[in-house]
Structures are given as structure tokens and as C-alpha cells.
Amino acid sequence: MATVDHLLTIEAAQRAVSEHVSPGRAVSVPLGEAIGRVLAKPIVCDVDYPPFDKAMMDGYAVRAADVAETPAVLRIVGQVAAGHEAAKRVGAGEAIQINTGAPLPPGADAVVPVENTECVQDGSAVSVSVAVPAGKHIDPAAKYVLAGSTVLSPGVRMGPAQIASAAAAGAAEISIYARPSVAILVTGDELVDVDAQPRGAQIRNSNGPMLRSLVTQAGGEVVDLGVVCDDKSALTDRIREGLASDVLCISGGISMGAFDFVPEVLASCGVRIVFRKLAIKPGKPVLFGIGERGTRVFGLPGNPSSGFVCFRLLVRPALATLSGRDERRPVEIAARLIGDCPATKDRQGYSPARIAIDGDGSVTVEHLSWHGSGDPFGLSCANGLIVRPPGLPKAVGGDTVSVIPLEWF
Amino acid sequence: MATVDHLLTIEAAQRAVSEHVSPGRAVSVPLGEAIGRVLAKPIVCDVDYPPFDKAMMDGYAVRAADVAETPAVLRIVGQVAAGHEAAKRVGAGEAIQINTGAPLPPGADAVVPVENTECVQDGSAVSVSVAVPAGKHIDPAAKYVLAGSTVLSPGVRMGPAQIASAAAAGAAEISIYARPSVAILVTGDELVDVDAQPRGAQIRNSNGPMLRSLVTQAGGEVVDLGVVCDDKSALTDRIREGLASDVLCISGGISMGAFDFVPEVLASCGVRIVFRKLAIKPGKPVLFGIGERGTRVFGLPGNPSSGFVCFRLLVRPALATLSGRDERRPVEIAARLIGDCPATKDRQGYSPARIAIDGDGSVTVEHLSWHGSGDPFGLSCANGLIVRPPGLPKAVGGDTVSVIPLEWF
Numbered sequence: 001m002a003t004v005d006h007l008l009t010i011e012a013a014q015r016a017v018s019e020h021v022s023p024g025r026a027v028s029v030p031l032g033e034a035i036g037r038v039l040a041k042p043i044v045c046d047v048d049y050p051p052f053d054k055a056m057m058d059g060y061a062v063r064a065a066d067v068a069e070t071p072a073v074l075r076i077v078g079q080v081a082a083g084h085e086a087a088k089r090v091g092a093g094e095a096i097q098i099n100t101g102a103p104l105p106p107g108a109d110a111v112v113p114v115e116n117t118e119c120v121q122d123g124s125a126v127s128v129s130v131a132v133p134a135g136k137h138i139d140p141a142a143k144y145v146l147a148g149s150t151v152l153s154p155g156v157r158m159g160p161a162q163i164a165s166a167a168a169a170g171a172a173e174i175s176i177y178a179r180p181s182v183a184i185l186v187t188g189d190e191l192v193d194v195d196a197q198p199r200g201a202q203i204r205n206s207n208g209p210m211l212r213s214l215v216t217q218a219g220g221e222v223v224d225l226g227v228v229c230d231d232k233s234a235l236t237d238r239i240r241e242g243l244a245s246d247v248l249c250i251s252g253g254i255s256m257g258a259f260d261f262v263p264e265v266l267a268s269c270g271v272r273i274v275f276r277k278l279a280i281k282p283g284k285p286v287l288f289g290i291g292e293r294g295t296r297v298f299g300l301p302g303n304p305s306s307g308f309v310c311f312r313l314l315v316r317p318a319l320a321t322l323s324g325r326d327e328r329r330p331v332e333i334a335a336r337l338i339g340d341c342p343a344t345k346d347r348q349g350y351s352p353a354r355i356a357i358d359g360d361g362s363v364t365v366e367h368l369s370w371h372g373s374g375d376p377f378g379l380s381c382a383n384g385l386i387v388r389p390p391g392l393p394k395a396v397g398g399d400t401v402s403v404i405p406l407e408w409f
Numbered sequence: 410m411a412t413v414d415h416l417l418t419i420e421a422a423q424r425a426v427s428e429h430v431s432p433g434r435a436v437s438v439p440l441g442e443a444i445g446r447v448l449a450k451p452i453v454c455d456v457d458y459p460p461f462d463k464a465m466m467d468g469y470a471v472r473a474a475d476v477a478e479t480p481a482v483l484r485i486v487g488q489v490a491a492g493h494e495a496a497k498r499v500g501a502g503e504a505i506q507i508n509t510g511a512p513l514p515p516g517a518d519a520v521v522p523v524e525n526t527e528c529v530q531d532g533s534a535v536s537v538s539v540a541v542p543a544g545k546h547i548d549p550a551a552k553y554v555l556a557g558s559t560v561l562s563p564g565v566r567m568g569p570a571q572i573a574s575a576a577a578a579g580a581a582e583i584s585i586y587a588r589p590s591v592a593i594l595v596t597g598d599e600l601v602d603v604d605a606q607p608r609g610a611q612i613r614n615s616n617g618p619m620l621r622s623l624v625t626q627a628g629g630e631v632v633d634l635g636v637v638c639d640d641k642s643a644l645t646d647r648i649r650e651g652l653a654s655d656v657l658c659i660s661g662g663i664s665m666g667a668f669d670f671v672p673e674v675l676a677s678c679g680v681r682i683v684f685r686k687l688a689i690k691p692g693k694p695v696l697f698g699i700g701e702r703g704t705r706v707f708g709l710p711g712n713p714s715s716g717f718v719c720f721r722l723l724v725r726p727a728l729a730t731l732s733g734r735d736e737r738r739p740v741e742i743a744a745r746l747i748g749d750c751p752a753t754k755d756r757q758g759y760s761p762a763r764i765a766i767d768g769d770g771s772v773t774v775e776h777l778s779w780h781g782s783g784d785p786f787g788l789s790c791a792n793g794l795i796v797r798p799p800g801l802p803k804a805v806g807g808d809t810v811s812v813i814p815l816e817w818f
Binding site for chain 2: 168188203214304
């Protein structure tokens with residue numbers, strides 16, 4: 001893709017970014033540390049599962065033929081609990097008390113649930129009131145998995161259920177994709193730390209904390225390069241440092257001002273600029289480039305809401321791909337609009353919204369009023385972004401609109 | 410609510426649990442550690458925002474009256490960048506070069522974007538081609554927030570946008586709800602660790618790793634009590650230890666077998682049993698009780714899928730409430746069924762499913778075949794649970810069904 005300086009569509013930008021990312025290197029971690037990560041190598045079960053014919057009810061192991069006619073009275077010849085093997089076999093007219101999870105004793109071919117039995121003859125015998133066919137209430141050995149079978153394939157995200165599967169399969173260490181390293185550099189002479197009191201022309205650095213948490217949430221490893229003043233030499237040093245990471249995010253300094261040195265300094269550091277402006281609102285000035293060693297460089301707008309939107313649309317999908325997840329672009333779901341949503345002009349619009357789930361399970365969304373991209377508090381109440389293509393009239397209550405969910409809901 | 414031993418509906422069970430949980434104690438943490446947590450005290454902004462009349466474009470600070478007729482040529486008398494204050498005021502016929510984020514110099518009342526200007530007279534003057542009204546491209550001081558205003562209210566979950574707001578407001582430390590402590594105790598003579606080779610009647614402990622990751626994912630602090638044999642005395646000791654936590658989860662030992670000592674031992678430790686069985690499938694045997702010091706005790710089925718479902722339906726909502734989140738029960742969304750989904754009998758059914766988002770943004774769901782609750786691999790491919798009330802016929806493709814999403818999608 002050639003270097004472009006005109007307004008690119010978000011789809012073209014996402015395609016351009018996706019050409020420069022692929023799953024990173026695989027690393028081995030203990031199973032307990034794998035939550036949320038993506039499997040890089042298959043997990044193969046090293047045992048049959050279950051490894052033996054297993055009782056699935058608490059009751060009595062019997063020969064089905066002995067209880068074909070009920071009531072049937074069987075002599076209790078033993079007891080077998082989960083984790084133990086029966087000391088005896090079940091002969092004709094005999095039963096062994098059994099617990100869920102225990103191996104079926106030899107000779108038995110079914111389990112009668114305790115609910116359908118009664119102890120008789122001072123506990124030496126059991127009266128069975130309901131017949132069971134052979135095989136009933138038993139999981140036969142290897143019912144679920146044969147030793148040597150793959151139980152989890154590469155690309156699977158390790159949630160609690162997948163962790164349980166891996167544990168059953170004996171995978172104490174598993175191979176997952178490494179977290180991409182993401183250097184974060186915030187530019188601006190006006191910025192002071194959150195714990196400092198801004199004076200005169202200063203404001204607090206809110207982009208640094210925001211970007212660090214966005215990267216963490218997206219599964220990246222933060223390399224914090226702090227704040228740099230609008231000074232070419234200092235900026236050059238930090239950018240060179242940032243190019244050692246898989247991804248470099250720079251906040252601010254990419255616009256048209258006299259002190260917006262980022263594009264110039266990036267070029268001097270050997271970064272090839274792929275695009276500089278997108279046809280989206282907020283977020284028009286956003287830069288993507290590729291360093292000499294392949295570092296993906298994102299120049300994000302300094303306005304917090306614009307930076308947030310650009311991160312979600314471009315950086316997060318890149319981090320997902322690098323981490324092994326298949327999320328080329330954010331998921332958009334259809335939702336029923338409550339209230340109005342403004343018209344769009346020449347750029348695709350992203351505006352803060354509140355998603356909710358109705359009593360009938362349908363998804364609704366409400367547009368939140370805000371003061372525009374300069375408002376650092378504009379996204380505080382949002383859990384979604386309404387997406388509207390350019391040139392659309394105002395949407396009204398009841399219309400279906402697209403929304404990107406920002407959190408679990 | 411009285412102790413019950415019959416099959417309770419899930420709604421009644423969730424209500425019963427919710428009566429025993431409320432948001433926990435507040436703790437103070439550095440803002441950088443707050444991601445995903447819930448705010449316990451309001452965040453008040455300590456400055457006006459913006460703190461000064463702020464340029465929103467790169468260009469020239471001017472007096473609007475001077476550019477009412479264009480082209481207008483103004484003398485450049487200075488430059489002001491973000492983070493700095495102008496050394497001069499803008500007089501009649503004058504302009505000061507300004508960067509986005511810089512304070513408006515005294516005397517000026519508008520900003521002309523650089524795109525609508527041209528430097529003339531060897532750079533000593535600027536020719537303005539488009540008029541601007543007073544106030545244009547300026548965010549006046551306190552436009553967004555007045556010092557002393559609340560910018561984030563208790564109950565808000567701290568995502569990256571909320572962290573940016575808190576940073577702008579100067580909240581270096583914030584008050585959030587503490588993570589509930591959750592003791593996890595797995596019972597069963599048959600269990601060996603994931604890195605051991607099961608022999609004879611043994612299987613691997615998959616419930617321990619699963620529950621630890623479920624608790625972590627739900628925002629709880631894991632207190633791992635390991636595996637205990639089916640022995641009353643050992644079980645008593647560990648349960649007493651577990652009752653020191655906010656929540657105690659016990660896996661296995663709650664059914665009707667001869668070695669299912671958990672209910673009896675809980676009673677002997679002073680735990681009042683609230684319910685023991687639910688009308689759900691999987692997960693019928695599930696216990697909830699309250700310790701003498703208020704510990705919420707959950708006895709979960711030993712079958713991994715049953716334990717998973719019961720955790721999601723009962724324990725996770727309890728941990729959410731304790732953490733300050735308002736999630737009394739899992740969210741259910743309406744989805745269009747692809748393929749069939751089996752009939753339900755006398756209990757509400759939860760079955761593994763794959764949720765996807767269609768190109769038009771609508772939610773679809775596919776029922777995944779599985780071998781039932783004894784299958785430790787049955788949920789490996791699931792990212793949702795289809796919920797079906799009791800007594801329903803088979804659902805077919807195109808029907809709308811309810812689904813609980815298990816992960817980000």
C-alpha cells in the first residue's frame with residue numbers, strides 16, 4: 001500500500017493495519033496463568049477419558065439381569081467410593097454400594113440409583129424397586145476422549161471451561177501466544193502528572209493512564225515511555241526507544257501545528273508512513289507507519305475521546321491479532337435506538353452510547369450527549385459507540401443502529 | 410427464607426443468594442490499578458475544565474472583527490504553543506500563531522485554522538481567507554466541568570475512558586470496592602494434580618483450576634484450600650478455614666452418596682443451609698448456606714460442566730454484587746437459533762452454545778452437541794449457554810432463544 005495523505009476510510013485503514021500484523025511467538029506458561037490467552041499449540045489428552053467405566057449415580061453396582069424383575073433383593077458384598085477400586089467382584093444376586101465417580105466393580109454392568117433402593121435385612125441386603133438395563137448410569141471408559149486425541153486446538157481462547165479441559169487432559173504447561181509489547185509515549189509541553197496541580201497553560205496527562213489501561217485490557221504488555229516535551233531531539237530519542245517494542249503508540253503531536261513534530265521525527269527514524277488521516281469523527285488525524293524492524297507505529301490524536309476511538313478501531317484489533325485472536329475489526333451489533341442520534345456529515349461517526357438489554361433479551365442503545373472530542377469526560381458514561389456511516393440523516397427512536405460494545409454487558 | 414430440600418427454581422435461588430450479598434468495604438488504590446474495579450466514592454474534579462480558554466485548532470489567534478472581511482492581512486506578533494502562555498496580547502490588525510491546546514492570548518477572541526491562512530510578507534504577516542465568528546475554535550474555560558463537580562459517581566466500573574476522566578480530574582488515588590475473598594475447596598479421594606499421572610480409579614483435578622480461573626475472572630481474590638479427601642475430620646478442618654473468607658466454594662461431596670459428607674459437616678460447622686437442589690439441568694445438586702459470621706457457602710456439583718453452570722448462575726452474580734457491580738443474574742440476550750436445540754423436560758436447561766454476530770449485526774447461536782454434564786470437554790468450544798425453560802419442545806433453526814454470553818464477542 002502506498003503512502004497516503006488523503007482521508008482514508010476506516011475499512012481501508014483496518015485492512016492496511018492487518019497486513020502488518022500476525023500472531024506473535026509462542027511461549028510456554030503454567031496452566032494457572034493462561035486465563036484469557038490464546039492457545040498456540042494443540043492440547044492432546046494423555047489418557048482415555050474417563051480412564052475406566054465410571055459410576056454416574058450414587059447407588060448400587062449390579063448385574064442388570066438380576067434386577068430385570070422388581071422388587072429384587074440383592075446381597076450387599078462391599079462398598080466402593082470414588083478414588084478406590086472394588087475389592088470384590090459382583091456375582092449373581094449380589095450388589096456393591098457405589099459412589100458417583102467410582103470405577104464399576106468387575107461383574108457389574110449397571111448402577112441402580114440409591115433413590116430406587118431400600119436397605120433390608122439389617123443392612124446386609126438391598127431391595128431394588130426399579131429395573132435398569134445394562135450400561136445404565138455408567139460412563140464407559142474412553143466415552144469422551146481416546147488417549148492421543150486433541151481436546152483443544154490452536155486459536156482457542158483459554159477461559160475457565162478450556163482450563164478445566166486442559167487440566168483433565170494433563171496439560172500442566174501450555175503453549176500460548178506471547179503478549180505483544182506496546183510502548184506508550186505521550187507528547188505535549190502542557191501535560192502534568194495526575195498528582196500535580198496544573199498551573200497557567202497546563203492540563204493533566206489523562207492520555208497516558210487511558211492508553212496504559214487500554215493496552216492492558218487488550219492483552220498487551222505496557223512499556224511506559226512517559227511524557228516527552230514538544231522538542232525534536234527528545235522526541236527522536238524516545239521514538240528510537242519505542243521502536244524496540246512490537247507496537248509503538250504515540251499520543252499527540254501529529255496534527256498540523258507548528259510543534260507537531262511526530263511525523264517528521266518518525267520519518268527521520270526510518271518509519272514508513274502508511275496513512276495519516278481517516279474519514280472518521282472523532283479521530284481524523286491518526287497516523288500508522290512501519291518501522292525498519294517492523295514495529296507498528298500508531299500516532300493517536302491528543303484529544304482523549306479521539307485517541308480512545310482510534311485505539312479501539314485500529315490498535316486493539318492489531319493487538320488481538322498479535323495475541324492470536326481473530327478480531328480484525330471491532331464487533332458491531334444491531335441495536336434498537338432509544339431517543340435520537342444526530343446526522344452525520346462527510347465522515348463516519350462514532351459517538352458515545354449506553355447499551356442495555358431489554359427484558360425480552362433485545363439490545364437497545366441510547367446516544368449520550370457530549371461536548372465533542374475535546375471533552376475528557378465525554379465517554380465516562382458510555383459502554384458502547386454508535387457507528388454511523390457518512391451522509392446519514394438524524395436517526396430516531398426505534399431505528400436500528402450499529403453499536404460497538406465497550407465492555408461486558 | 411426457610412431451609413428447603415425440594416427443587417427450587419433458579420430465580421428463587423438467585424433471589425435467596427442476593428439477600429445475603431451487598432457491596433463490600435471500600436479500599437483506596439492508585440488510579441493505575443483501578444481497571445475493571447467499581448468506584449465506591451465519587452470523583453470530584455479539582456479544577457475547571459478546561460482551566461483556560463483553549464485553542465481547538467492549529468492556526469492563528471485573532472480578533473474576529475479583524476477578519477470579518479476577507480482576505481484580511483494581519484501582522485504576526487508572536488507564537489504560543491500548548492503548555493505555554495502568550496508573551497503578548499493580540500491588538501487590532503494582529504495575529505499570534507497558536508497550537509491546539511494552547512491558551513488563547515489576551516485580546517484574541519477566535520482561532521483561524523491554518524488551512525485557511527497563508528504566510529505573507531516573508532513570514533511577518535498572515536493572510537486569512539475565511540472569516541470566523543468570535544468564539545470559533547475555542548473551548549472556553551470550564552466548558553466541560555466546573556471545579557468541585559462530580560465527574561464519576563459510585564457504582565461506575567473503571568474502564569479506560571473512566572480512568573482518563575479520573576486522571577483529568579486529578580484523582581491519583583481512588584476509592585473502589587475491595588475484591589471479595591473466595592476460598593476454594595475441592596473434595597474427592599479420586600483426584601490427582603494436573604501434573605500427576607492418574608492410576609487405577611483416579612482422575613485429574615480439573616475443578617480446582619476451573620474454579621480458580623472463574624473466581625479470578627469474576628473479580629474475586631482466590632484463597633486456594635486445595636483438595637481434601639472424603640474424610641469428615643479433614644473436611645471439617647478445611648471448611649472451618651474456608652469460613653474465614655467472604656465466600657466459600659466447595660466442589661463435590663454434596664450429592665446422595667455414602668461419602669458425600671459436605672452437608673453434614675457444614676451443619677456441624679454452624680452453616681445454615683438455605684437450599685440444596687435446583688430445578689436446573691445440569692446442576693441439580695447445588696447447595697447454598699450461610700456461615701455463623703455471614704460467609705456465603707456454595708456447594709457445587711463435582712461434574713465440571715455442572716459446576717461451571719452453577720458458578721455462572723449463582724456464584725458469579727454474588728461476587729459481582731460484593732464487588733459493587735449490579736449483576737443480580739447473568740445477562741440473557743435473544744439470538745436466532747441455527748440448527749436444532751433439544752426439548753427440555755422438568756428442569757430449566759442450560760446447554761453449551763456458540764454465539765456469533767452476523768454481517769448485519771444480528772446475534773445467532775448454535776447448540777453444541779455434548780455428552781452431558783460428565784464430559785469435562787463439553788464446554789471447550791462454547792462461548793455461550795442456551796437457556797430453555799422446562800417443558801419446551803425441540804427448538805428449530807430460525808427460532809429465537811435466550812443465551813448467556815460467556816465471553817467478549
